[in-house]
Amino acid sequence: MQEGVQIADPARRSMLLTALYIAQEQYGYLTKDAIERVANRLRLPVADVYSMASFYSLYRTEPTGRYVLQVCEGLSCHLVGGADRLVDYLQKKLGLEVGQTTRDGLFTLETVQCLASCGTSPAMRVNDALYENMTPERIDELLETLRGYHV
Amino acid sequence: MAMVNLTINGQKVSAPPGSTVLQAAQLANIDIPTLCDHPALAPLGACRMCLVEIKGQRNLQPACTFPTTEGMDVQTESPRVVVARKFVLDLLFAERNHYCMYCEMTGDCELQALGYRYGLDHWVYPTYTKRFPVDATRLYFLMDHNRCILCRRCVRACSELVANHTLGVRQRGAESMIQADMNVPFGESTCISCGTCLQVCPTGALVDRRSAFMGRDIETEHTKSTCSHCSIGCGVEMVTRSGNVLRLEGDWDAPVNAGVLCQAGRFDPLYDERERVTKPLVRKKGELKETDWDTALQAVAKGMKGTKAQKLGVLASTYATNEALYLLRKLFSQELKVSNLGLLNKVAPVISDQGSLADIAESDIILVVGTNPVNDQPVASFFVKRAVDKGARLIVVDGKDNGLVPFAYMNLEMKEINRAVELAERAEHPMVLYGAGITKNAATALKKLGEKASFVALELGVNTRAAAALGLNNGFDASAAQALYILVGEQDLDGAPVLQKVGKDAFVVVQASFKSPLTERADVILPMAIWSERAGSLTNTEGRVQKANKAVEPKGEAKADWEILSLLAAKMGKKLGASLDDLSALAAEAIRPA
Numbered sequence: 001m002q003e004g005v006q007i008a009d010p011a012r013r014s015m016l017l018t019a020l021y022i023a024q025e026q027y028g029y030l031t032k033d034a035i036e037r038v039a040n041r042l043r044l045p046v047a048d049v050y051s052m053a054s055f056y057s058l059y060r061t062e063p064t065g066r067y068v069l070q071v072c073e074g075l076s077c078h079l080v081g082g083a084d085r086l087v088d089y090l091q092k093k094l095g096l097e098v099g100q101t102t103r104d105g106l107f108t109l110e111t112v113q114c115l116a117s118c119g120t121s122p123a124m125r126v127n128d129a130l131y132e133n134m135t136p137e138r139i140d141e142l143l144e145t146l147r148g149y150h151v
Numbered sequence: 152m153a154m155v156n157l158t159i160n161g162q163k164v165s166a167p168p169g170s171t172v173l174q175a176a177q178l179a180n181i182d183i184p185t186l187c188d189h190p191a192l193a194p195l196g197a198c199r200m201c202l203v204e205i206k207g208q209r210n211l212q213p214a215c216t217f218p219t220t221e222g223m224d225v226q227t228e229s230p231r232v233v234v235a236r237k238f239v240l241d242l243l244f245a246e247r248n249h250y251c252m253y254c255e256m257t258g259d260c261e262l263q264a265l266g267y268r269y270g271l272d273h274w275v276y277p278t279y280t281k282r283f284p285v286d287a288t289r290l291y292f293l294m295d296h297n298r299c300i301l302c303r304r305c306v307r308a309c310s311e312l313v314a315n316h317t318l319g320v321r322q323r324g325a326e327s328m329i330q331a332d333m334n335v336p337f338g339e340s341t342c343i344s345c346g347t348c349l350q351v352c353p354t355g356a357l358v359d360r361r362s363a364f365m366g367r368d369i370e371t372e373h374t375k376s377t378c379s380h381c382s383i384g385c386g387v388e389m390v391t392r393s394g395n396v397l398r399l400e401g402d403w404d405a406p407v408n409a410g411v412l413c414q415a416g417r418f419d420p421l422y423d424e425r426e427r428v429t430k431p432l433v434r435k436k437g438e439l440k441e442t443d444w445d446t447a448l449q450a451v452a453k454g455m456k457g458t459k460a461q462k463l464g465v466l467a468s469t470y471a472t473n474e475a476l477y478l479l480r481k482l483f484s485q486e487l488k489v490s491n492l493g494l495l496n497k498v499a500p501v502i503s504d505q506g507s508l509a510d511i512a513e514s515d516i517i518l519v520v521g522t523n524p525v526n527d528q529p530v531a532s533f534f535v536k537r538a539v540d541k542g543a544r545l546i547v548v549d550g551k552d553n554g555l556v557p558f559a560y561m562n563l564e565m566k567e568i569n570r571a572v573e574l575a576e577r578a579e580h581p582m583v584l585y586g587a588g589i590t591k592n593a594a595t596a597l598k599k600l601g602e603k604a605s606f607v608a609l610e611l612g613v614n615t616r617a618a619a620a621l622g623l624n625n626g627f628d629a630s631a632a633q634a635l636y637i638l639v640g641e642q643d644l645d646g647a648p649v650l651q652k653v654g655k656d657a658f659v660v661v662q663a664s665f666k667s668p669l670t671e672r673a674d675v676i677l678p679m680a681i682w683s684e685r686a687g688s689l690t691n692t693e694g695r696v697q698k699a700n701k702a703v704e705p706k707g708e709a710k711a712d713w714e715i716l717s718l719l720a721a722k723m724g725k726k727l728g729a730s731l732d733d734l735s736a737l738a739a740e741a742i743r744p745a
Binding site: 048 | 310316317319320321322323330331332333334341
């Protein structure tokens with residue numbers, strides 16, 4: 001149940017995006033509990049906080065895998081023959097479609113528009129880390145390494 | 152005040168500084184079409200229907216949010232504007248299902264009216280084939296997302312007018328949807344079913360279940376009146392057709408509530424399932440028998456006349472009209488010299504002169520003492536929550552289960568009243584809302600705030616103020632009454648505390664609209680009209696005397712509360728004023744504080 005709402009102070013509303021981001025880091029994604037806690041802490045309406053969380057694609061209201069693989073589909077990555085090929089390769093290799101998570105909960109595959117790394121395209125991101133000049137071989141290596149942490 | 156001068160469609164217009172282009176146009180009676188805009192809500196600029204051409208501005212600008220400046224030159228129906236509005240409408244009609252023929256709102260829909268106004272005769276874009284859900288989890292009204300245009304009037308009404316903050320918009324772009332809390336069904340959300348969103352919805356997205364498909368606005372009549380629920384006295388409009396009340400709406404012009412209503416005022420009166428009393432009844436040989444008014448009144452007069460004044464008792468409902476309460480006092484207290492008078496429910500003590508409910512919005516600290524407006528006077532709780540949204544501090548001096556506790560800065564027990572008083576003394580505009588649950592000590596402590604604070608009592612019955620002013624709350628003793636006149640009216644009571652004490656042989660007259668344990672005990676039952684069936688006046692807790700009007704005929708042989716007492720007085724040989732207007736004036740005079 002939501003505690004009281006006190007929307008008078010604009011400073012608290014201005015903290016909302018950061019607070020949601022911190023909550024997401026701690027919870028993995030914005031669970032109902034996380035949203036409620038942010039709302040109560042900032043004394044903002046739950047409906048407002050949920051609206052904000054669902055508006056921005058950077059906030060997740062669904063669980064993801066441990067590693068979120070974001071393959072760039074931007075123009076440069078396309079021109080070097082990267083984007084489509086890498087996405088296809090990852091889909092086959094992981095046995096999933098874009099937007100899905102592997103059954104072991106390790107990997108979620110997503111596409112993004114530009115990672116601002118055109119000079120080293122094709123590029124992809126794993127959580128917050130950038131990986132450049134990607135090829136299927138380098139993807140194999142990368143997945144191997146990541147899996148290695150969870151044996 | 153220096154006015155801002157501008158030109159709209161070549162016409163010279165001046166508006167107060169800070170006005171939007173739309174407000175300036177409205178002052179000059181120039182019509183600019185709107186959809187998301189609503190006079191009671193803050194402008195948002197969501198729908199782009201009010202786009203206008205402003206000289207010097209590269210793009211068309213929404214009139215509802217664009218501020219006026221000196222020398223501005225505005226065109227409201229230029230070819231460029233008309234093309235843009237048609238485009239907006241084409242998109243709105245294509246986005247969801249606006250197939251008007253099957254919509255409840257057809258004929259009364261603001262979107263449809265604009266479609267006609269701008270000559271939409273076909274769908275320019277392929278209509279959205281996606282089906283959206285219909286949420287029917289609320290008891291009184293449903294939400295059909297297929298008809299929604301995302302104008303966000305409902306969202307703003309919920310947060311700005313009711314300060315309940317249940318509604319929001321999730322996702323964005325074509326995925327946008329109106330939703331409650333964290334995307335839960337409306338019926339499971341923090342929604343309080345006040346229906347304010349329903350009242351502002353411009354399309355058929357929010358639909359009242361009871362009045363759906365019961366007629367278009369042109370086929371109905373609207374009668375303004377005053378809500379007969381609690382002591383706030385909200386202005387309502389009864390929407391009727393062929394002698395039936397279809398629905399209740401908040402009166403936007405009403406001084407107290409300015410359009411908002413609560414569940415108890417808007418919906419509950421139409422869902423009252425108690426069985427009506429429709430004919431006068433007199434007990435003969437232990438059984439209640441139907442009779443005519445004359446016989447019934449004769450029986451009452453005989454019973455009353457045959458009893459000594461000290462053995463007569465009167466109990467009144469705080470829900471009766473000014474006129475009825477006035478006649479009750481005049482007849483029993485002044486003419487028959489009865490002193491055993493009482494009210495059917497507890498009322499708050501007088502602490503100070505009554506302030507105004509409008510003071511809530513101006514206050515910086517609000518004390519809510521011994522009253523739970525969330526349950527009993529919901530519209531007052533809206534005012535409190537609005538003030539809290541604006542930064543006022545709320546101190547609830549009541550149990551932890553008080554509905555306002557979640558919004559409070561502090562929750563104190565009654566014995567800690569001095570702490571609340573100390574804090575209020577330090578504030579600039581303290582407000583005290585108190586009810587019958589207040590203790591004597593707390594009331595005394597609050598007197599310290601004196602002139603500085605604004606005091607408003609929140610009472611259960613709509614006309615408590617009048618009943619108290621007329622001295623009907625005189626400490627009643629049921630066991631002392633050999634003949635008892637109970638004006639229970641529409642009040643929902645089982646009457647057990649009274650019935651236990653009333654003597655077996657006592658002669659009991661009950662003036663009531665509904666059957667109850669009280670009517671079962673009665674020797675005479677006088678059938679009374681309900682809120683929609685009678686005219687009269689009501690005094691709210693501020694002392695504001697407001698008209699209640701009649702929209703439909705009384706059921707069966709029921710009569711207005713004051714009419715019954717007027718007939719009874721005549722039967723007993725007392726002339727106490729004839730017409731309603733005379734009685735209203737006399738009652739208002741008697742209620743006015745000396």
